[in-house]
Amino acid sequence: AQSVTQPDIHITVSEGASLELRCNYSYGATPYLFWYVQSPGQGLQLLLKYFSGDTLVQGIKGFEAEFKRSQSSFNLRKPSVHWSDAAEYFCAVGNTGGFKTIFGAGTRLFVKA
């Protein structure tokens, strides 16, 4: 069965510092992987996705993620965090048949001045 683990419930980084949010997945076939961001009071917004090909994918707002099959990981990174990046981040895995996406429990990012 598909599953997604985000080991960190919350992370605090200083503005301007680099960021890495961890995500591990479990899926039998090649996964469809996503990172979404949720700001307070809003719905989820897609940051980036990985379906196949280059294992380093670029997303919006300066985010990138790297797919590592050997580690079953899809970690999200940003070289320099801005205060506006404070939000909840969700990693998700979708099945190849379509229609079903499993979300991780989320990582809350706090940004300090």
Next chain:
Amino acid sequence: DTAVSQTPKYLVTQMGNDKSIKCEQNLGHDTMYWYKQDSKKFLKIMFSYNNKELIINETVPNRFSPKSPDKAHLNLHINSLELGDSAVYFCASSQERGTGVQPQHFGDGTRLSIL
């Protein structure tokens, strides 16, 4: 202009009542979803409709009944509301291609509070 819109944004009601949440998308997508997000932000899929047909029903109590009158609309009716139904309900849509799940566009959510 909003891609996926839900109404109402807030819903406060008493236990035992029946309520509905409406969702509309103007993206031309063929698949729509309902998710429940609990107080710990855990997001769980409830239903998925593709071209007005129910595709996923994730062991949701039958007090919850989705209805899709057309591809652009997916409504959620809840009977006999219970305290445990308090949550934020999100509608989402995607354009499925049959080759793997596609990115979803989410509404801003409906915060349901049961008194």
